[in-house]
Amino acid sequence: MRYSGFRVIAEALTGHKGWKPVWRDPTPQADYDYIIIGGGGHGLATAYYLAKEFGQARIAVLEKGYLGGGNVGRNTTIIRSNYLLDGNEPFYEFSLKLWEGLEQDFNYNAMVSQRGIINLIHTDAQRDAATRRGNAMIMHGADARLLSREDVRQMYPWLNFDNARFPIKGALMQPRGGTVRHDAVAWGYARGADQRGVDLIQNCEVTGMRIENGRIKGVETTRGFIGAKKVGVAVAGSSSKVMAHAGMRLPIESHVLQAFVSEGLKPLINGVMTFGAGHFYVSQSDKGGLVFGGDIDGYNSYAQRGNLPVIEDVAEGGMALMPAIGRVRLLRSWGGIMDMSMDGSPIIDKTHVEGLYFNGGWCYGGFKATPASGWAFAHLLAKDEPHKTATAYRFNRFLKGRMIDEKGQGAQPNLH
Amino acid sequence: MIIHHPILGPRDAQEFVYLGDASLIDRPDGMTAGVEAFHDYLYNRTNPAGEHQELWYHEQGDRSWLVVTRNTVTHEITKVELARDVARARGRTK
Numbered sequence: 153m154r155y156s157g158f159r160v161i162a163e164a165l166t167g168h169k170g171w172k173p174v175w176r177d178p179t180p181q182a183d184y185d186y187i188i189i190g191g192g193g194h195g196l197a198t199a200y201y202l203a204k205e206f207g208q209a210r211i212a213v214l215e216k217g218y219l220g221g222g223n224v225g226r227n228t229t230i231i232r233s234n235y236l237l238d239g240n241e242p243f244y245e246f247s248l249k250l251w252e253g254l255e256q257d258f259n260y261n262a263m264v265s266q267r268g269i270i271n272l273i274h275t276d277a278q279r280d281a282a283t284r285r286g287n288a289m290i291m292h293g294a295d296a297r298l299l300s301r302e303d304v305r306q307m308y309p310w311l312n313f314d315n316a317r318f319p320i321k322g323a324l325m326q327p328r329g330g331t332v333r334h335d336a337v338a339w340g341y342a343r344g345a346d347q348r349g350v351d352l353i354q355n356c357e358v359t360g361m362r363i364e365n366g367r368i369k370g371v372e373t374t375r376g377f378i379g380a381k382k383v384g385v386a387v388a389g390s391s392s393k394v395m396a397h398a399g400m401r402l403p404i405e406s407h408v409l410q411a412f413v414s415e416g417l418k419p420l421i422n423g424v425m426t427f428g429a430g431h432f433y434v435s436q437s438d439k440g441g442l443v444f445g446g447d448i449d450g451y452n453s454y455a456q457r458g459n460l461p462v463i464e465d466v467a468e469g470g471m472a473l474m475p476a477i478g479r480v481r482l483l484r485s486w487g488g489i490m491d492m493s494m495d496g497s498p499i500i501d502k503t504h505v506e507g508l509y510f511n512g513g514w515c516y517g518g519f520k521a522t523p524a525s526g527w528a529f530a531h532l533l534a535k536d537e538p539h540k541t542a543t544a545y546r547f548n549r550f551l552k553g554r555m556i557d558e559k560g561q562g563a564q565p566n567l568h
Numbered sequence: 569m570i571i572h573h574p575i576l577g578p579r580d581a582q583e584f585v586y587l588g589d590a591s592l593i594d595r596p597d598g599m600t601a602g603v604e605a606f607h608d609y610l611y612n613r614t615n616p617a618g619e620h621q622e623l624w625y626h627e628q629g630d631r632s633w634l635v636v637t638r639n640t641v642t643h644e645i646t647k648v649e650l651a652r653d654v655a656r657a658r659g660r661t662k
């Protein structure tokens with residue numbers, strides 16, 4: 153069924169009796185050409201592009217819970233391509249271009265809203281760094297604008313411009329950045345993959361991998377053994393757990409990142425705003441809630457919930473920037489588990505096991521990468537060579553000294 | 569989280585800085601170990617879901633390094649030792 157405005161009107165006039173389940177609930181077959189482990193944004197996008205762009209068939213996605221039940225439903229929905237380094241920027245710009253055509257491509261309303269993102273500047277040194285980053289973005293075909301203090305004041309006159317520690321001196325803006333309805337991304341990719349014959353198998357946890365003579369033969373699951381010629385793992389947050397089935401230790405630690413939403417307010421913030429110096433970023437949802445977050449809690453965790461000190465820290469950052477929100481009540485907070493890699497950048501690569509491929513290490517930047525990650529991983533799975541925008545995302549970059557460390561923090565995952 | 573410091577008693581985790589897996593104590597010998605061994609030591613982690621031994625630094629206190637045994641699924645802390653004692657027990661001389 154193709155969705156359209158006419159379809160909505162026709163269904164409204166006929167009692168909404170024509171809507172069908174959006175995807176099948178198939179029983180797993182004995183074997184497939186491709187198994188994607190992980191039915192989140194990246195796994196579903198991978199299956200979708202494998203079928204649609206690379207013409208592959210006999211594909212299954214295995215999900216231990218329900219589709220889109222992990223980080224794709226737990227993030228703060230921001231899209232942007234404001235990176236500095238050569239290894240990253242072409243990839244994220246490719247992703248942003250895919251976001252721009254995504255809804256037409258998979259015929260699903262993902263509410264892609266390019267309202268702009270600004271990164272606040274407080275010092276001359278930060279302005280220099282922002283100028284350099286903006287130039288790097290423009291050189292890779294992205295858009296960037298340097299805003300003055302007065303430009304920012306016109307957008308958000310109620311910010312605290314004269315904070316004693318971090319006065320606002322300007323901002324780096326990417327007008328094409330924005331937000332997307334995150335659940336709809338998972339549902340849109342799932343529906344598109346299902347329509348192209350991909351089996352989406354839920355409540356199917358991978359409990360082991362069958363590897364013979366250095367080659368993957370399939371996976372053991374809670375629903376029995378399923379054979380496969382190629383297996384792609386896209387389970388960021390749980391990567392170390394799943395890859396341990398293949399005897400691998402990864403350059404990754406799992407950390408919890410919290411996010412927050414306030415009660416609904418009248419329109420206050422048009423786009424996305426980051427206050428890096430105060431460890432705080434915010435946007436406003438269509439329902440009016442302020443959606444915001446800050447740093448990871450900072451210690452290894454698989455708990456999907458954080459602790460109160462970070463909540464206090466984020467709230468302090470928010471108050472320092474926007475004293476006007478002092479009486480706003482917090483509605484909900486939650487946590488997601490991040491694959492924090494050793495240089496803050498992801499990995500999309502083959503492994504030492506023939507036919508086993510890995511996609512992970514997304515730190516807290518995985519959502520914006522979803523389309524390009526799926527595309528690049530599908531490219532790797534189908535053609536056995538990395539996509540041109542993802543050539544730097546290799547396991548061996550740590551051994552070779554080719555880290556992609558945007559912040560220059562070194563091998564300290566909780567600081568990225 | 570409350571960390572029961574072996575010398576100072578119960579302290580708020582806020583007073584500490586987190587470093588990571590306590591396997592970082594077991595640094596290979598720089599004169600004999602190869603590049604692969606150092607790469608594995610510096611970058612790769614077991615990253616378990618469950619019991620995890622990890623290094624915490626009491627920066628806002630007595631500046632001691634601790635080895636904390638904590639469950640990464642429940643955040644429950646079951647054991648706290650001075651990193652000095654752990655390192656010596658593993659044969660390190662300093």
